[in-house]
Every structure is written in structure tokens, then in C-alpha cells.
Amino acid sequence: MVLLLLLAIAAIVWSISQLRSSKRAQAKLQRELELLEQRYKPIVDVDQEVDRAKERLSELMVQHGRIEAEIESAKRGLTRIHEELALANDAAFLVEIGYYEPRYDFEDLPSYEAELQRIREKQKAMLREDGTGDNRRAAAFATQSLSFNGSATQGRAAQKKTIKLILRAFNGESDSFIARVSYRNAEAMEKRIRSAFDAINAITQKYDFCELNPRYLDLRVQELQLVYEWEEAKQREKEEQAKVREQMRDEEKAAREAEKAQQQADKEESKYQELLQKAEQEVLIASEKDKAKLNSKIEELQQRIAEIEEKKRAISQAMLTKTGHVYIISNVGSFGENIYKIGMTRRLEPMDRVKELGDASVPFPFDVHAMIRTSDAPSLENALHKHFNQRRLNLENERKEFFRVSIDEIRQELDQLRNNLGIDSELRLTLLAEAKEYRMSEAKRKHLETSWNQ
Structure with a gap:
């Protein structure tokens, strides 16, 4: 144009x-001009406006880019806030419940303590490092030089104070989470430590002068994981000690029962020995007619004495060896179908142990499916537990000897173990659980519900 x-x-x-x-022509041309x-x-004028509009559009595009960047930053901040709010809610902890994969597999508590000490020494070494001057060995470090009031020295001092401040904030948060870690929030507490790390770095990186070291974050997360597993190991050790104490109490009770039975047998043997001596003296002076009767009595007394001596030998053997009973019991009313407890007792009267288990802690008594006497009861019990280990109801506490299996599976495994372990008793298993009180209770409950509905 x-x-x-x-x-x-x-x-x-x-x-x-x-x-x-x-x-005239000039005037005409002037008017045309x-x-x-x-x-x-x-x-x-329009072309000039177009040029000015293009310049304004360019300015608006630059401003739009800045606004988009601010929106993205705000979105990330909002997401982080939502995560922190979710973690602060106890309900979120329950969502986090799941299988925790152990990072450490130490055999004893001193090993956990030594590893925890090693991790904390690494943390102290990083905290001792001067983080100014972009020292990446430090727990937090300056990313660039800073001048304050025109002084590099004052800027360095300000950086040191800032580094101390963000480390105190991060360590305070981390210590709080580590102190509260448990089986139900281990994963959540780890996320909280990482979230605190990201939140602090988001603030410091905005001004681009210092930040927390990711290596220090890893050490704090390792500390959290190790503290949790250490506490779990201590709990397992307590449970093992409780199991040993329970076994000791059972052994002591069995020993007292054996000693009492031994004394009772000695008393009975002494009684029958006296009766035998008296009968033997009487037969010497008895008539032919009475001798037959006395000889029959003598034979009966000798048989009784032989039975008592056999009983005493069995008691002595049980006291000196691992002879005992492995029992297979169920409680349909309390635990449901195909749930069996596989336990062991060395008591002379093994049913006493079953009756104890069916006390007030469960609503119905146990049904006995097998009571197996063997010369090595602990080995048989351990073999059964090992074979069905993955079928435990409680995979965390091995003191709870309940398994989700069928009675046929138990019978098949017992047949396999019989020859290997030298089980010296007949394997007789009751397949069905009577569960008398439970079934009668259910029948009565249905009757009452029918009566109420009429």
C-alpha cells in the first residue's frame, strides 16, 4: 500500500x-493530490497499528510463557500439599498397609545395631562438612556464590546460616517420622521424609543458592528402614523368648506330672509287693483247696506289678528323652473349616493340654483329630510346621500354630514322615469335626430367629 x-x-x-x-491544471492536480x-x-495508520500490535503480541507471548511456568510450579506445589495432607490423615496410614519388603536380613540384634551406628556415622560425617563453595560431600551445600551488602564474606556467612536452618528443619522432620515408624506406616513415613526433602528444596532452589544433598536423604531413609526392621527383630526375639519360656513351663509341668506319677506308681508297687509277699506266705500253709485260689491271686498281683514297672519305665523314658504327643485339633465354631492347630505336649495326660487350649479364650472346645505318641515329639511337630509353613494363618508370629490345610493333606504328610522319624504309634485321624456345641448353638440360633420372625 x-x-x-x-x-x-x-x-x-x-x-x-x-x-x-x-x-488551472496545477490547481486541479493539487486538489487531486x-x-x-x-x-x-x-x-x-493501519500499517503502523499492525506493527505496534505485533510488538504487543510478542510481549504477551513472553508474559504467557512466564504465567504457564508459574502455573506448573503452583500445580506441583498443590500436588505436594495434597500428598502431605493425605499422609497426615490416619486413614491414609491404613491404605498404606501392605507387605513390607525387608531391606536387611541380619541374624541377630547386634548386627542391626552395628549397621545403624555405621549409617549414623556417615550422616555425622556429611553434617561436619562445610557446605559453602558447592561442596557436594556436605549434607546441604551452596549452589552458587552469594554476596550480601556487597560483601562476599557476609554472603558466605548468610549461606552457612541458611544451610544450618534447612538441615535443622529436615532433621527435625525426619527424626519425628523415624520415632513414630511402625508396621502400619513404614511406607508412609518414608514418603513423608522424601516429601519434606522435596518441599525444602523447592523453596531453596527457587532462589538458586543452596539445597539438601540427595545422598543425605538416602541415609535418612536407610535409617528409617533399619530402625523399623530393628524394632521388628527385637519384637521377634521377645516372641521367641516367650515361646522358650512357654516350653519351659510346659516341660516343668510335665516333669511335675511325671514325678507325681512316679511317686504314685512307687506307692502302688509297694502296696502290691506287700500283698504279693503276704499271699506267698499264705500259700505255704494253705490247704490244697485254698492254694489254687491263692496262686490265682499271686498271678494277678504279679501281673499288676509288671504293669506298674512298665509304667515306671515309660515315665522314666519320657523324662529322659523327647517322648511326647503331637496333636491335631480344630475348632470350627471359633476359626472355621479347614483350620487346624498342630502342637506338641510332653505331658503324661496330653488331653489336659487340649482342655487348657479350649478355655475361656475361645467360645467352643477343640475337637481332637489325632493324638500321636512318638519318641521324638519336637522333631515331628517341627517337620509338620516346616512342611505347612506357607499355609500358616499368621505368617508373622510362628508361635501361632494354626494352619489352613485339609485333614487329608495332614494325613498324607504324616504317612511320609512316619518311617523317617520312627513314629511308634498307630496313625489314626478323625476326619470330621464333631463341633457339638457349635452345631447345637447354630441350630438353636436358627430356631430363635424363626420364632422372632413369626
Whole structure:
């Protein structure tokens, strides 16, 4: 458009030079020139407005980019806040419950303590490092030099104070989470430590002068994991000690029962020995008619004495060896179908142990499916527990000897173990659980519900 304007003006100038002699023509051309200027002046103004609009659009695009970056940063901050709010809610802890994969597999508590000490020494070493000057060995470090009031020295001092401040904040948060870690929130507490690390770094990185070291974050997370597993190991050791104490109490009770039975057998043997001696003396002076009767009595007494001696030998053997009973019991009313307890007792009266288990802690008594006497009861019990280990109801506490199996599976495994372990008793298993009280209770409950509904 500007070019057309220039061409028009050039043509007019040329016409003026050709018609210079004619004032009328000159005046006419002058009016045409004015008309052309008025006609094309808006076009020139529009082009200028377009140029100014393009400049404004460029400025707006730059501003739009900045706003988009701020929106993305705000979104990340909002997401982090939502995560922190969720973690602060106890309900979120329950969502986090799941299988925790152990990172350490030490055999004893001193090993856990030594590893924890090693991790904390690494943390102390990083905290001792001067983080100014982009020292990446430090727990937190400056990412660039800082001048304050025109002084590099004052800027370095300000950086040190800032580094101490963010480390105190992060360590305070981490210590709080580590102190509260448990089986139900281990994963959540780890996320909280990482969230605190990200939140602090988001603030410091905005001003681009210092940040927390990711290596220090890893050490704090390792400390959290190790503290949790250490506490779990201590709990397992307590449970093992409790199991040993329970076994000792059972052994002591069995020993007292054996000693009492031994004394009772000695008393009975002494009694029958006296009766035998008396009968033997009487037979010497008895008539032929009475001798037959006395001889029959003597044979009966000798049989009783032999039975008592056999009983005493069995008691002595049980006291000196691992002879005992492995029992298979169920409680349908309390635990449901196909749930069996596989336990062991060395008591002379093994049913006493079953009756103890069916005390007030469960609503119904146990049904006995097998009571297996063997010369090595602990080995048989351990073999059964090992074979069905993955079928435990409680996979965390091995003191709870309940297994989700069928009675046929137990019978098949006992058949396999019989020869290997030298089980010296007949394997007789009751397949069905009577569960008398439970079934009668259910029948009565249905009857009462029917009566209420009528």
C-alpha cells in the first residue's frame, strides 16, 4: 500500500512538471493530490497499528510463557500439599498397609545395631562438612556464590546460616517420622521424609543458592528402614523368648506330672509287693483247696506289678528323652473349616493340654483329630510346621500354630514322615469335626430367629 502511494505521488509530480504552464491544471492536480493523501492516510495508520500490535503480541507471548511456568510450579506445589495432607490423615496410614519388603536380613540384634551406628556415622560425617563453595560431600551445600551488602564474606556467612536452618528443619522432620515408624506406616513415613526433602528444596532452589544433598536423604531413609526392621527383630526375639519360656513351663509341668506319677506308681508297687509277699506266705500253709485260689491271686498281683514297672519305665523314658504327643485339633465354631492347630505336649495326660487350649479364650472346645505318641515329639511337630509353613494363618508370629490345610493333606504328610522319624504309634485321624456345641448353638440360633420372625 505504501508503494502504491509513492507511485501515485511520483505520477502527480511528473504531471505537475508537464503542466506547469497551466495554473488551472496545477490547481486541479493539487486538489487531486490532497484527495489522494486523505484517501491513503488511513492505510498508513493501519500499517503502523499492525506493527505496534505485533510488538504487543510478542510481549504477551513472553508474559504467557512466564504465567504457564508459574502455573506448573503452583500445580506441583498443590500436588505436594495434597500428598502431605493425605499422609497426615490416619486413614491414609491404613491404605498404606501392605507387605513390607525387608531391606536387611541380619541374624541377630547386634548386627542391626552395628549397621545403624555405621549409617549414623556417615550422616555425622556429611553434617561436619562445610557446605559453602558447592561442596557436594556436605549434607546441604551452596549452589552458587552469594554476596550480601556487597560483601562476599557476609554472603558466605548468610549461606552457612541458611544451610544450618534447612538441615535443622529436615532433621527435625525426619527424626519425628523415624520415632513414630511402625508396621502400619513404614511406607508412609518414608514418603513423608522424601516429601519434606522435596518441599525444602523447592523453596531453596527457587532462589538458586543452596539445597539438601540427595545422598543425605538416602541415609535418612536407610535409617528409617533399619530402625523399623530393628524394632521388628527385637519384637521377634521377645516372641521367641516367650515361646522358650512357654516350653519351659510346659516341660516343668510335665516333669511335675511325671514325678507325681512316679511317686504314685512307687506307692502302688509297694502296696502290691506287700500283698504279693503276704499271699506267698499264705500259700505255704494253705490247704490244697485254698492254694489254687491263692496262686490265682499271686498271678494277678504279679501281673499288676509288671504293669506298674512298665509304667515306671515309660515315665522314666519320657523324662529322659523327647517322648511326647503331637496333636491335631480344630475348632470350627471359633476359626472355621479347614483350620487346624498342630502342637506338641510332653505331658503324661496330653488331653489336659487340649482342655487348657479350649478355655475361656475361645467360645467352643477343640475337637481332637489325632493324638500321636512318638519318641521324638519336637522333631515331628517341627517337620509338620516346616512342611505347612506357607499355609500358616499368621505368617508373622510362628508361635501361632494354626494352619489352613485339609485333614487329608495332614494325613498324607504324616504317612511320609512316619518311617523317617520312627513314629511308634498307630496313625489314626478323625476326619470330621464333631463341633457339638457349635452345631447345637447354630441350630438353636436358627430356631430363635424363626420364632422372632413369626
